[in-house]
Amino acid sequence: MAAALTLYRTTIGKKAVMAITGFIGYGFVILHMIGNLKIFEGAEGFNEYAHFLRTVGYPMIPERGLLWVLRVVLLAAVILHVTAAIQLTRLDWASRPKGYRETRRKQATFASLTLRWGGLAIFLFIVYHLAHFTFGLGIPDFGGHETAYQNVVAGFSNPINVVLYIAAVGALGMHLYHGVWSMFQTLGLNGPRTDGLWRGLAVLSGILLFLGFSTVPVAVITGLVR
Amino acid sequence: MNLTLHVWRQKNPQSEGRFVTYQAKDIIPDMSFLEMLDVVNQELIMKGEEPIAFEHDCREGICGSCGMVINGYPHGGHRGTTACQLHMRHFKDGDTITIEPWRARAFPVMKDLIVDRSAFDRIIQAGGFISANTGVAQDANAILVPKQNADAAMDAAACIGCGACVAACPNASAMLFTAAKIAHLGLLPQGQPERYTRVVRMVEQMDKEGFGGCTNIGECAAACPKVIPLDVIARMNRDLLVAKIKGV
Numbered sequence: 001m002a003a004a005l006t007l008y009r010t011t012i013g014k015k016a017v018m019a020i021t022g023f024i025g026y027g028f029v030i031l032h033m034i035g036n037l038k039i040f041e042g043a044e045g046f047n048e049y050a051h052f053l054r055t056v057g058y059p060m061i062p063e064r065g066l067l068w069v070l071r072v073v074l075l076a077a078v079i080l081h082v083t084a085a086i087q088l089t090r091l092d093w094a095s096r097p098k099g100y101r102e103t104r105r106k107q108a109t110f111a112s113l114t115l116r117w118g119g120l121a122i123f124l125f126i127v128y129h130l131a132h133f134t135f136g137l138g139i140p141d142f143g144g145h146e147t148a149y150q151n152v153v154a155g156f157s158n159p160i161n162v163v164l165y166i167a168a169v170g171a172l173g174m175h176l177y178h179g180v181w182s183m184f185q186t187l188g189l190n191g192p193r194t195d196g197l198w199r200g201l202a203v204l205s206g207i208l209l210f211l212g213f214s215t216v217p218v219a220v221i222t223g224l225v226r
Numbered sequence: 227m228n229l230t231l232h233v234w235r236q237k238n239p240q241s242e243g244r245f246v247t248y249q250a251k252d253i254i255p256d257m258s259f260l261e262m263l264d265v266v267n268q269e270l271i272m273k274g275e276e277p278i279a280f281e282h283d284c285r286e287g288i289c290g291s292c293g294m295v296i297n298g299y300p301h302g303g304h305r306g307t308t309a310c311q312l313h314m315r316h317f318k319d320g321d322t323i324t325i326e327p328w329r330a331r332a333f334p335v336m337k338d339l340i341v342d343r344s345a346f347d348r349i350i351q352a353g354g355f356i357s358a359n360t361g362v363a364q365d366a367n368a369i370l371v372p373k374q375n376a377d378a379a380m381d382a383a384a385c386i387g388c389g390a391c392v393a394a395c396p397n398a399s400a401m402l403f404t405a406a407k408i409a410h411l412g413l414l415p416q417g418q419p420e421r422y423t424r425v426v427r428m429v430e431q432m433d434k435e436g437f438g439g440c441t442n443i444g445e446c447a448a449a450c451p452k453v454i455p456l457d458v459i460a461r462m463n464r465d466l467l468v469a470k471i472k473g474v
Contacts (some may be wrong), residue, residue: 007470010429011399011439012463088439092397095331095438101232101245102324104298107444113396115441182442188464191457 011091012186014084019186020111021077021084022179028074029172033212038223043149050148078085082123089116111178111206118171125168133159156220173210180205227319231266232292233278234326236335236446240343245324245337248278255315259302260292262314279338285310287451290386293393294339295326300390300449308388308451318438328389330398332435345435346387346403352431353424354407356416375413382409384452388435397438404432405462406454412465422469429466 005015022078038049044124057067132155138143139154156162180202190198219225229250236243250266257265260282267277287308294309296302298310302312317323325339333341370380391402408425411417417424433442440459447456 003470003473007466009433010466011433012429012466013470015439016463016467091437092399092441095398095436096329097331098329100295100298100326100329102295102298102326104303105445106299106303106448108396112441112443178442185442185456185460186440186463186464188460188467190460193453195457 011088013086015186017080017084018088019183021081022075022183024073026074026176026180026183028070029176029209030205033209035159036216037212039149039152039216046149046152047146050145052143054084068205077125078126082119085116085119093202100208111174111180115175118175121171122168122175125164125171129168130165152216154219156206159221162217162221166214169210169213172213173206175200175206176209177206227255227314227317228318229253229262229320230322232322232324233245233338234335235278235338236327237337239334239336241422253314254300255312255313258285258310259296259312259314260310275459280305281340282310288313290388293328293388293390295312295324295328297324299327300393301388301451303449306451306453308386311451312365328393330392330437332398332400332437333389333392335470341389343387343389345437346389346400348435349400349404349431350407353420353427355409355420356411357419358416369415371414379410381414382406382454382458385410385450385454388451390423390451391446391454392437394445395438396443396445397441398439399446400437401440401459401462402431402450402454402456404457406426408462408465409458412461422465422472422474425462425465428473429462431442447461 008017033051035049038046041049052069056062058065105113131137132139133151135145136151138158138161139151141147141154142151156165181190181198182202184194184198216225231248231250232245233247233248234243248266248270250262251269253262253265260280263278263280270277280294281291281455283289285292287310290308292309293301296312301307301309302316304312304316319322327333327335327339328341328343330341332345333343336342385403385406389403392398392400395401408428411424412421442456442459444456447454
């Protein structure tokens, strides 16, 4: 415990926390995307999946047991990720009180330079997303998980939501484009032999998750799913 | 060739500082960047003005003294090149060149283009050493070093401590410098006894000096005149995490 606290005092320790919590989020968005694609199985399949999430392992695990464990883990991960990000950003901004008149970059990418702003966008989106599909904000005849399929169709019938969702998953894709590689680098799991592998995984993750998540709103607005 | 220079002039650490424009006339393309500044300074001295202060020593890219941000790039932005190795043939007649000192809280400007890089010395003092026995010198070949480790250690040891990594980093982080020193010693058998205490102490000192954190952007390695690779940072991260698991 003492070692963990002294580690957290260092910038590298804070980043390790970001990497581990980021990994939890990364795993979550992959499962979330795969789950979303069940929309193409139709109303019955999708709603059954929503029901399954609440009854995994029942009766050995109480109903919604796993769901709540996951919710607590995810909430803790988000809180730690954001807290460390804010602390590190403050340190980073304080480290160069007077900037350059001219700055050019050789290696930086749009994704790596805007990581924190993309993160902020994702955070705001999560709040909206929960209000939208978990609490039913702006969805007529919202029936919770019982009518998950109908909620999705109703939600994405509004073009504003479609644009918002695609922009948000675009930010997520950019975040992963830099973040997934960064995770391995920060945890010291990178080296000359693995660099290409993690870079490739990061690019692939960013692109595939963006495409996978965007498919559902596009399918609804184009009438493919109704 | 004739050039227009916008140079940061600052009398001392306390004063405000500002950009001053100078004309560099009759510059020969074979001159180095520092020789071009010498010509400008000679003219300033003749006019009775204060010459532009900049650090330099070996002028062959191995001492790490020189360093300035030239047109937005530390050392001018040519791969594996220090400011003293940068030749004027990379510029065109009539070009405008902006010259600024390294900018970082941990590197206060002393005068014009000279910054105080003592923070690096204190990071080294915190752990950048090995223990060696006194007495009869051991046979140099008695300790075997795998070739790939020797090569990687040598690559890291090429660091000249110029500070371009800090200057280039959007967060003014000293991770590449600190990691290069840690990799250089930690890859060799002689560096093993202090391997984990070294990383803990050097990282602690690095943070204490007020450098920013690493966001893995990679500008440091791109700006490094000794082309030190980014993977030394992953190595330092790994050593620190292992040290904490071991309870060092």
